[in-house]
Amino acid sequence: MAPWRPFAVLCTRLLVAAPHVSQEAIRKLVGDLSPNLSAELQDRVEAVLSYHFRSKHFLDVQASLPGDLDWSSQPSPWRSYHGAPRVQLPHSLALLEAASSPVPLSLASLGAFLRLGAGISAWKSYDGLHMWALRVMPSSGNLQTTEFHVMLPPLDGLAAVPAVYHFQPEMHALEFRLPAPNEFVTTADGSAGFLVALTSLCIREAWKYGERALRSCHLNLGHAVGALDAACNVFGWSLQEGPPALHADSILRTVLGLGAGSDEEPGEHPELALFVRTSARASDVGVWPAYLTAETIGKLYREAHVEAQGVPGPLRPQRPAAAPSWPAMDAAQEGAVMALAEAGHQEEPTTSGLERSALKRLLGQRLLDAILNRRSVLRMSDEQPPLPEADFLRILRVACTAVPEPRAGRLAAGTGSAVNVLLMLHKVESFLQGLYVLTRQRGSEEELFAFVKAMPERVHRSESGSPLDLPEGCALWALARPVDVRHAAQISACGQEVAGAGSFAAAFFGAFTGWRHPRRYLELLWHAGALGHVFYLAAEAAGFGATGMGCFMDDMGLGLLRDPWSMEAKGDSSSQSFSAEESQHQVLYYVTVGKASSDPRLLSFDPYQHLQEGFSYEALQGGMGRIFQTT
Structure with a gap:
């Protein structure tokens, strides 16, 4: 390659807010790259591409950043639904030593699966007292923007009816959100598998990375999908596309009982539903009924007097006095929303035969x-x-x-x-x-x-x-x-x-x-x-x-x-x-x-030491924690 000037010299130029993006140029580009779009889709693709080009980094210009970090408003990487009934999950992996493949679905196997697919991999510390958790999937700045929800059939130790739960990885627990209609379970005994829904809280990334946060937020979600798939490999299960109806944001939001959020406390954005197939029997192919639309789901919930339990805990200890806004990022996220008519909701199988990955x-x-x-x-x-x-x-x-x-x-x-x-x-x-x-x-x-x-x-x-x-x-x-x-x-x-x-x-x-x-x-x-x-x-x-x-x-x-x-x-x-x-x-x-270089100053601790008998755990701001030995 050509000789390079030192990077520090190249970066001494003045950095300004964001690259200039001509909307006229973007409109022409969309027409050239993706012709024959409807006027509405053309506008929405323009919002997405405008964001992508605006959020690029250059040596003289970088994507808009929030400036000095306000540590008092650092979002927590943990979300809890206060007041929701909580079920502690087992986290032992011992069942993998003797289990057949595929591993039967139970509370124990579910707990082990969520440990490998969404859980904690270690606690780290420089002083042995103040600790932070690492997860099985990486995240920019370890800010963890992806939340996991599961829709499960009745299992011993859980509700006696099909239900939607939020997975709380800090305590390795399920938080009961709301019961689900029987139609949501693929077979009478639930042996075909269960649904996993992923949501995003991009505000966690925006706190540190500003306008470029939407990119890293969805890269994080891709890592989460990869982590779930890897866990399925270990269990002899398979990760497959979810029901077509759940591609629509409005339906997935209704199914998960998610609120819209506010400027003060942003809500989770529904992104993707996946089916975890746990059975190898060809007869256990699940079908999502065509009549389960946002309207019929809402009617089913109203007739059953179903209300979501638990209130989402605040992400930030306090809202900054002058919180920056990222309109281009918000416009891109809204532009990419999948409407019901666009997603399609006809009846079709959600799974295929189980194969070794x-x-x-x-x-x-x-x-x-x-x-x-x-x-x-x-x-x-x-x-x-x-x-x-x-x-x-x-x-x-x-x-x-x-x-x-x-x-x-x-x-x-x-x-x-x-x-x-x-x-x-x-x-x-x-x-x-x-x-x-x-x-x-x-x-x-x-x-x-x-x-x-x-x-x-x-x-x-x-x-x-x-x-x-x-x-x-x-x-x-x-x-x-x-x-x-x-x-x-x-x-x-x-x-x-x-x-x-x-x-x-x-x-x-x-x-x-x-x-x-x-x-x-x-x-x-x-x-x-x-x-x-x-x-x-x-x-x-x-x-x-x-x-x-x-x-x-x-x-x-x-x-x-x-x-x-x-x-x-x-x-x-x-x-x-x-x-x-x-x-x-x-x-x-x-x-x-x-080949990585290890840092001898960095201490590593068991991922679930804080949940073991004889230890006490104190949660601190920004996802930090203290673990004390009590006996």
């Missing part, structure tokens, strides 16, 4: 340890060994075949290809340094060749002569090699050293063409987050580590893909292009993989 097949017995030990790398080891060839190829295979890609309705699913990966290889055994692209879906190559300026060369074998043996439809392409891209990776990742000091860095990019609905933007972020999650798990299984990076110079990363030798010129906001030719792909996420 590729994630368990590729990672084997190392999967469980990878889930429990996954951490975000804060610093790469100074003595960075090469990532073994076999482990690198396993990461690629996992990325090709083991990534859940949730879709919120058929209209939201665009015709564009899946999220693909720009690889910046630094130190990988049997591979030259340089830029590569992993295409994850047949047909992606044509779009790639049309976008990049140099013709990529397909890589069939490593430098050792071993065939790559990638799954069908998946291919690795060389853009520039041999070339040292460590500085390029670091600079394009906002100067973060971990991007250039490990084995490789990856930029995930998605197609912004052929959208049929603005929800496609959220889907692409979900897919990128889920893809990042399997990178984490596969790296951990190899004895390495990974970290996701939500801060990156969007167009510099895109420049590495399109024309690597002109990347530095893409650092200025004045270079931002709104042409369809240069905008058909956009960078969504950065992930880096390498």
Whole structure:
């Protein structure tokens, strides 16, 4: 690559509020990228794309930030519904040692599943007293914007009727919200499985990251989907799309008993419903009745005199006197809302036959340890060994075949290809340094060749002569090699050293063409987050580590893909292009993989020590806590 000036020098330019975005240019771009949209959908896609371009980072301009952090108003990563009946869940994983596959659904297996799919992985501390919790899925700033709700059949230890619960991970408990009509359970005994609904509280991210928070909020949700899928792999269960009716925001909000919230206390935003299939019997295919619409659900609840129990606890100890607002972010979120007519609510099966997932097949017995030990790398080891060839190829295979890609309705699913990966290889055994692209879906190559300026060369074998043996439809392409891209990776990742000091860095990019609905933007972020999650798990299984990076110079990363030798010129906001030719792909996420350096000052504690007999737990502001031994 071209010689680089020190990043600190490049960043001494004055940073202003946000990149300038011309609405006229955005309107033309939407018409070029996604023609034939209705006037309403055109306006909503414009709001989404305007947000995406406005929230880009450049060397001279960055997305709007809140300024100095007001620690007195830091949101809590834990949500509780005060007054809701609470059921403590078991958290032991001992049942996995002797259980058959698939593991039968019970209170014990549900508790273990939620531990692996949404729970705490460790408590960390610098002084042994003030602690913070890590979760099984990463989150920008550990702010945890995703909430988990479950709709369960009657189980021993829970309500005697089908019911909706909120999962409270801090105390590893279910909070009873409201009973559900019998029609919500797929079979009489509930043996087919249960529903998991994910909601977002993006205000947690906005407190620290400002306008760019919507991106990281939905990347977090993708990680949550990846974590649930990984847990399903361990239990012999499968994660599948939820009922079509629940794609509509209004129906999902009604089913979960969510309030609209207010400026003082924002409410949860319903995002996605998934079906966890726990039975392998072909007869246990669930069907969501077509008549269950928002209106009929509301009528069922009114006739049964059903009211949601519990009041959502405040996220912030106090509201800041002058809380910043993010209208572009709010407009994008509202623009991506899925209405009932758009989601469709006809009767159709929600599940398919249970199959052994590729994630368990590729990672084997190392999967469980990878889930429990996954951490975000804060610093790469100074003595960075090469990532073994076999482990690198396993990461690629996992990325090709083991990534859940949730879709919120058929209209939201665009015709564009899946999220693909720009690889910046630094130190990988049997591979030259340089830029590569992993295409994850047949047909992606044509779009790639049309976008990049140099013709990529397909890589069939490593430098050792071993065939790559990638799954069908998946291919690795060389853009520039041999070339040292460590500085390029670091600079394009906002100067973060971990991007250039490990084995490789990856930029995930998605197609912004052929959208049929603005929800496609959220889907692409979900897919990128889920893809990042399997990178984490596969790296951990190899004895390495990974970290996701939500801060990156969007167009510099895109420049590495399109024309690597002109990347530095893409650092200025004045270079931002709104042409369809240069905008058909956009960078969504950065992930880096390498051998982590441990911090000897950092203490680690058992994830559920605070719930054990003989210990006392005191919750502190901002998700911190103290754990005392009482006996």
